Amino acid sequence: MADTERVPTVIADNAHIVYRIHGSIGPHQSSPLSSFKRILTRQKSTAVREVHAVKGASFVAYKGEAIGLIGTNGSGKSTLLRAIAGLLPVERGGAIYAAGQPSLLGVNAALMNDLSGERNVTLGCLAMGMTPDEVKEKVDDIIEFSGINERGDFSSLPMRTYSSGMGARLRFAIAAAKKHDVLLIDEALATGDAKFRKRSEQRVRDLREEAGTVFLVSHSEQSIRDTCERSIWLEGGVIKADGPTGDVMKEYETFVKK
Amino acid sequence: MAQTTVVEPYSGPTPKEQARKYGLSTAGRLPSLSEYTAQLWAYRHFIWEFASAKVSAALGNTRLGMIWQVLTPLFNAGVYYVIFGVLLNTKHGTDNFIAYLCAGVFIFGYTQTVVQTGVQAVSGNLGLIRALHFPRASLPISITLVEARNMIASMGVLIAIVLFTGEPINWEWLLIVPALLLQTIFNAGAAMLVSRLGAKVPDLRQLIPFIMRVWLYGSAVLYPVTKYTEHLHGWKLAVIEANPILVYIELIRHALMENVELAGSPTLLWIEAAVWALVMGIGGYAYFWRGEKGYGRG
Numbered sequence: 001m002a003d004t005e006r007v008p009t010v011i012a013d014n015a016h017i018v019y020r021i022h023g024s025i026g027p028h029q030s031s032p033l034s035s036f037k038r039i040l041t042r043q044k045s046t047a048v049r050e051v052h053a054v055k056g057a058s059f060v061a062y063k064g065e066a067i068g069l070i071g072t073n074g075s076g077k078s079t080l081l082r083a084i085a086g087l088l089p090v091e092r093g094g095a096i097y098a099a100g101q102p103s104l105l106g107v108n109a110a111l112m113n114d115l116s117g118e119r120n121v122t123l124g125c126l127a128m129g130m131t132p133d134e135v136k137e138k139v140d141d142i143i144e145f146s147g148i149n150e151r152g153d154f155s156s157l158p159m160r161t162y163s164s165g166m167g168a169r170l171r172f173a174i175a176a177a178k179k180h181d182v183l184l185i186d187e188a189l190a191t192g193d194a195k196f197r198k199r200s201e202q203r204v205r206d207l208r209e210e211a212g213t214v215f216l217v218s219h220s221e222q223s224i225r226d227t228c229e230r231s232i233w234l235e236g237g238v239i240k241a242d243g244p245t246g247d248v249m250k251e252y253e254t255f256v257k258k
Numbered sequence: 259m260a261q262t263t264v265v266e267p268y269s270g271p272t273p274k275e276q277a278r279k280y281g282l283s284t285a286g287r288l289p290s291l292s293e294y295t296a297q298l299w300a301y302r303h304f305i306w307e308f309a310s311a312k313v314s315a316a317l318g319n320t321r322l323g324m325i326w327q328v329l330t331p332l333f334n335a336g337v338y339y340v341i342f343g344v345l346l347n348t349k350h351g352t353d354n355f356i357a358y359l360c361a362g363v364f365i366f367g368y369t370q371t372v373v374q375t376g377v378q379a380v381s382g383n384l385g386l387i388r389a390l391h392f393p394r395a396s397l398p399i400s401i402t403l404v405e406a407r408n409m410i411a412s413m414g415v416l417i418a419i420v421l422f423t424g425e426p427i428n429w430e431w432l433l434i435v436p437a438l439l440l441q442t443i444f445n446a447g448a449a450m451l452v453s454r455l456g457a458k459v460p461d462l463r464q465l466i467p468f469i470m471r472v473w474l475y476g477s478a479v480l481y482p483v484t485k486y487t488e489h490l491h492g493w494k495l496a497v498i499e500a501n502p503i504l505v506y507i508e509l510i511r512h513a514l515m516e517n518v519e520l521a522g523s524p525t526l527l528w529i530e531a532a533v534w535a536l537v538m539g540i541g542g543y544a545y546f547w548r549g550e551k552g553y554g555r556g
Contacts, residue, residue, distance in 0.1 A: 009280075011276060012273075087554040126304035129300065
């Protein structure tokens with residue numbers, strides 16, 4: 001590799017990610033007696049299950065890159081993003097190094113549904129570490145960018161009254177309001193309407209020009225092709241391919257069609 | 259270079275060396291305690307906003323809204339007045355049993371609700387924790403703040419009751435401020451302690467009601483503290499008298515009411531209150547901080 005001027009922003013070194021799920025009680029343990037038997041026989045509780053979601057991922061992401069993460073449902077894409085963001089710990093032996101503080105932006109990003117959109121913007125911005133003055137400055141821009149007020153004053157209504165598309169747009173607008181060294185986007189672009197998708201794709205390009213790295217998880221082949229020139233294909237927690245989007249997509253498609 | 263598959267190990271400088279060269283840090287590194295405190299301070303606006311958001315979210319879909327902050331302690335006092343004042347007409351040898359009882363109920367209730375909601379501070383906000391980056395101690399601290407705000411309303415009700423039942427106003431009343439402050443520090447520590455424990459062992463949530471019940475009977479809430487000195491001796495009495503909630507309740511009763519029999523001298527009570535606040539506050543904080551990076555795992 002001769003391009004020494006390329007600055008890495010995320011380095012994953014043999015990262016394994018395991019998370020635990022509580023409260024998935026199986027069909028044969030619904031009585032106190034069976035739970036008691038389980039404890040006596042020292043059987044491992046199935047109420048606490050471990051999921052080995054990512055098995056040894058290694059890659060280097062550089063400044064100014066937009067990387068698409070593709071793979072079938074449950075292949076570990078979102079988990080990998082969370083680990084890059086430092087929200088899920090990496091198991092011993094491997095590590096993920098990142099520049100600054102990567103931020104994750106996903107359709108699952110939970111804001112408070114009982115609060116108005118406007119208050120959620122304030123809360124979200126504060127949670128990203130902005131000062132109250134910065135927040136005050138940006139609230140109107142964020143709401144305007146999200147476009148939730150295009151059909152009347154929705155920003156003062158509780159978020160539980162929003163359609164899923166509106167909610168996703170607001171979340172994207174909040175996260176995109178801040179300059180990020182590394183921005184991780186989890187299927188956020190797929191939920192908006194065509195108009196918003198265009199606007200957000202433009203925003204992703206802007207964010208990249210501000211010298212950040214963008215990771216995008218999406219099932220929409222088109223939005224990956226449009227925004228990312230590099231793609232990583234994850235399957236069953238293992239990286240199957242890593243390279244230019246066109247090549248990786250082709251490999252992935254032949255795999256899916258099988 | 260052919261960039262189709264990177265299954266073979268990465269060549270060149272090791273990832274660790276490269277990361278150091280470009281100043282990358284491990285995702286999920288535990289900050290030092292002082293760094294963590296600085297982060298937490300930088301997030302003070304978030305903590306405050308999160309606390310008020312929680313209150314508005316909880317009361318937002320009621321008709322009376324924020325009035326419930328005052329109504330809840332008022333109803334609470336009303337129930338105890340009807341049962342102990344009207345139906346049973348209990349005196350237990352105290353002059354002003356209703357005020358005595360309400361002071362106990364409100365102060366105990368403060369720690370009780372903080373512990374009950376604190377045990378879910380982490381496990382109930384996993385969505386937020388897995389989506390956004392902020393010092394996790396913000397969550398138990400916010401919960402303490404929510405209850406502290408409710409406590410201010412409760413104190414207003416308590417003062418009204420105390421006045422109504424004929425206690426004279428004097429300078430000692432100002433002592434409720436430092437007493438509540440110490441209790442708040444104690445509660446914040448307790449919230450952080452149980453929220454990490456609750457994140458590790460979800461079963462704790464089922465046990466908390468029983469623990470709090472035992473604690474209630476050991477805190478002289480429903481009967482005068484002199485019952486303990488009459489019936490208990492030796493280590494049992496020592497344990498009861500060191501009980502932090504008992505200490506905080508005694509201090510409030512001492513500040514607001516005349517002729518209250520205390521378990522110890524006021525000086526001793528103040529020392530105990532301060533020691534408990536420090537031990538629980540710092541201990542709970544340090545314990546919570548140690549687990550900072552694992553909370554997202556669930």
